[in-house]
Amino acid sequence: MMPAVRRSLVSVGLAVGVPILLVLAWALATQGTQNLYFPTPGKVFDAFTSTWLTGATMTKHVLPSLGRFAIGVVLSIVIGIVAGTAIGATPWLRSLLEPMLEFFRAIPPVALVPVIMLILGIDDSMKLAVIVSGSVWPVLLNTIEGVRAMDPVLTDTSRSYRIRGALAYRYFVLPAASPQIMAGVRLCLSIGLILMVISEMFAASSGLGYQILFFQRQYMIAEMWSGIVLLGIVGVAVAAIFQLVERRVLHWYHGSREVSRG
Amino acid sequence: MRTIRPVLGVLGVLGFMVTWEVVARTGVVDPKYVPPFTTTAARLVAELGEPKFWSAFGDTLLTWALGLAIATVAAIVLGAVVGLVPFLRRATHTTVEFLRPIPSVAIIPLAILLAGLSREAALVVVVYAPFWQVFIQVLYGIADVDTVAQDTARSFGLKRRQRLRHLVLPTALPYVITGFRLAASIALVLTITAELIIKNPGLGRQIDLYRSAPDVPGLYALVLVTGLLGLVVNLGTRYAERRLLHWHPSVRKEGVQ
Numbered sequence: 147m148m149p150a151v152r153r154s155l156v157s158v159g160l161a162v163g164v165p166i167l168l169v170l171a172w173a174l175a176t177q178g179t180q181n182l183y184f185p186t187p188g189k190v191f192d193a194f195t196s197t198w199l200t201g202a203t204m205t206k207h208v209l210p211s212l213g214r215f216a217i218g219v220v221l222s223i224v225i226g227i228v229a230g231t232a233i234g235a236t237p238w239l240r241s242l243l244e245p246m247l248e249f250f251r252a253i254p255p256v257a258l259v260p261v262i263m264l265i266l267g268i269d270d271s272m273k274l275a276v277i278v279s280g281s282v283w284p285v286l287l288n289t290i291e292g293v294r295a296m297d298p299v300l301t302d303t304s305r306s307y308r309i310r311g312a313l314a315y316r317y318f319v320l321p322a323a324s325p326q327i328m329a330g331v332r333l334c335l336s337i338g339l340i341l342m343v344i345s346e347m348f349a350a351s352s353g354l355g356y357q358i359l360f361f362q363r364q365y366m367i368a369e370m371w372s373g374i375v376l377l378g379i380v381g382v383a384v385a386a387i388f389q390l391v392e393r394r395v396l397h398w399y400h401g402s403r404e405v406s407r408g
Numbered sequence: 409m410r411t412i413r414p415v416l417g418v419l420g421v422l423g424f425m426v427t428w429e430v431v432a433r434t435g436v437v438d439p440k441y442v443p444p445f446t447t448t449a450a451r452l453v454a455e456l457g458e459p460k461f462w463s464a465f466g467d468t469l470l471t472w473a474l475g476l477a478i479a480t481v482a483a484i485v486l487g488a489v490v491g492l493v494p495f496l497r498r499a500t501h502t503t504v505e506f507l508r509p510i511p512s513v514a515i516i517p518l519a520i521l522l523a524g525l526s527r528e529a530a531l532v533v534v535v536y537a538p539f540w541q542v543f544i545q546v547l548y549g550i551a552d553v554d555t556v557a558q559d560t561a562r563s564f565g566l567k568r569r570q571r572l573r574h575l576v577l578p579t580a581l582p583y584v585i586t587g588f589r590l591a592a593s594i595a596l597v598l599t600i601t602a603e604l605i606i607k608n609p610g611l612g613r614q615i616d617l618y619r620s621a622p623d624v625p626g627l628y629a630l631v632l633v634t635g636l637l638g639l640v641v642n643l644g645t646r647y648a649e650r651r652l653l654h655w656h657p658s659v660r661k662e663g664v665q
Contacts, residue, residue: 157498160495160498160499160501161498161501161502162502163499164499164500164502164503165502165503165506168503183521183522238412238416241412241413241416241417241420242416242417242419242420242423243420244417244420245417245418245420245421246420246421246424248639248642249635249636249639250635251638251642252593252635252636252637252638252639252641252642253631253634253635253638254596254597254600254601254634254638255597256597256600256601256604256612257600257604257611257612257615257630257631257634257635258631259604260604260615260616260618260619260627260631261627261628261631263619264441264619264622264624264627265437265441265442336509336511339511340511340512340513343511343513343514344513344601344605347513347516347605355513358514358517359516359517361517362517362518362520362521367521370517370518370521371518373514373517374510374514374515374517374518377510377511377514378506378507378509378510378514381509381510381511382505382506382509382510384509385505385509
């Protein structure tokens, strides 16, 4: 065999080997036992297809959840970047707001759920507010930091060429801060997903989080496991999409780092 | 600017309190839902005199500390083993990348099922997410060892132990400590989350009780407490990071500026 082919075969084998072994071990360990809490992978797979892949649950629980997640995260990113650049570019505003922002970021987002429920009730707007209240902070604070730490040579250059306003914003400020912003967006996504689930665990009658907790309370164990697997798949898909987007947005950044490393 | 900064910061905090007070007093929002700041602050002070508050506070701290300790130790041990053996690193890569993004709250129902409505169930949740945070940092840290330094150490005939002590440890330490700092805040968030949903004793459960009572000033007072607690954890770990890494270029540079 050619060495290149062999090498790629080995890496594919290493990539899928452990997951396959784990599922096999799971199957072996649950084979024949009647343990209520740990169903066999086959049962979980059956529950997965019959629970989640049918039209009704898809449109009633999964898609609304994902929709709220998407809207919440987009809102957080937009608010974070707009407010972050304004605050980051204005030193006095930054000093004024910094302690308060640090405090708000430190509040566990879940602790705000009861407060938001009190003010907004328990409809979709409450769920969106919960998602935004937690996931806006990493984008906001990272944008502030990214804008603040802009290369002074860049700032001076744009100033001496009298590039101001929207133009400077688009071609200097945003690109310079984008590595930091993307790091914030990555955190924002995982926090948003967690808060999507949590917002549905309180006083909800639909959604992924509600369904999983419902299955647990009804002792529908295989269904509950399948819900956890589905959330895992959503988490992995979101992370993969983010990586693709990041590579596109920051390709110049990764490139320049490789060059400077030699 | 340097002397003015703290003044502006204090002004910002005062401004926030005044805005809150005015918004509640003038009825822009229903005071039933947003009690004035002074009412909340008075309630907070009253709460500090109650043994009930301190036992909830202690429970939260204990769950947090236990969860963080278990997650950190397990992550450092497993991370070091996986990180130092290239075969293991490659073989576990996909599994780690799949397990890591699973939202920690997804396993709350499983934890309840396994351990009931108890601190143990909360710990399952509190350990899960911080574990990955530290684990990944350990892997990155070990992978970041400079190849030139590695070759140098080898040609000077350093033994495996010496290489670990003088090369791998100093390179990986900043990563691990950053991971720990992040893990400490995540663990606190998850502790409160678990207490709210699993209802094991702690500040989170107290918040839920005040919500259903409903005792609105008490609810706001406790939310303030969780924020302050989070702030203390953030500042404390950041301070510890700077102390422990005072020799590291990234921290030394900060000091010079």
